[in-house]
Amino acid sequence: MKALDTPILLAILHDSPPAKDLLRTLRGExxxxxxxxxxxxxxxxxxxxxxxxxxxxxxxxxxxxxVTVLPxxxxxxxxxxxxxxxxxxxxxxxxxxxxxLAAAGCGEWITTRAYAPPKGSLPxxxxxx
Numbered sequence: 579m580k581a582l583d584t585p586i587l588l589a590i591l592h593d594s595p596p597a598k599d600l601l602r603t604l605r606g607e608x609x610x611x612x613x614x615x616x617x618x619x620x621x622x623x624x625x626x627x628x629x630x631x632x633x634x635x636x637x638x639x640x641x642x643x644x645v646t647v648l649p650x651x652x653x654x655x656x657x658x659x660x661x662x663x664x665x666x667x668x669x670x671x672x673x674x675x676x677x678x679l680a681a682a683g684c685g686e687w688i689t690t691r692a693y694a695p696p697k698g699s700l701p702x703x704x705x706x707x
Contacts, residue, residue: 579608579646581679583689584618586707587611591619591637600688600707610646612678614671650674653681661699676700 582590589597616638623634648654658677676695679687679702686703694706 579610579682579684580604580686580688581610581612581648581684582615582645583611583675583687583693584615585690585693586688587615587619587641588622591634591641596707608646609644610648610679610682610684612648612675613650614675614678616642616647648678648682648684650678651681654678657681 586597586600590601619638619641620635623638624631626634654674654677656677657680658673661673661676661680672693672695676687680700684702686705687700688705688707691706695704
């Protein structure tokens with residue numbers, strides 16, 4: 579599975595040309611994300627002018643049907659705690675995303691430079707876009 583981070587999902591929702599190119603290269607792959615990433619998107623969808631909220635929420639529902647949404651489980655929390663203990667990473671939500679991906683056996687996480695983890699710190703490949 580190749581997992582998509584929130585900035586990548588936002589680019590897909592905004593129909594950006596680089597996101598379209600990425601999706602073409604990932605055709606045939608199982609795509610996923612975490613409940614935490616969906617929570618971020620849901621929060622963003624609920625902001626802004628009310629006239630556009632329904633459209634944003636409908637787009638999010640369509641996206642959710644097209645990707646595997648990984649739940650946060652006790653194993654996710656254990657994996658996140660291991661990461662925090664190993665690397666001394668500040669406690670925030672990002673290790674929980676990584677722990678969820680690790681617990682699910684994710685092969686690759688696609689994100690942006692702003693959310694890149696320390697090199698070699700995760701048990702899966704990280705692709706920076």
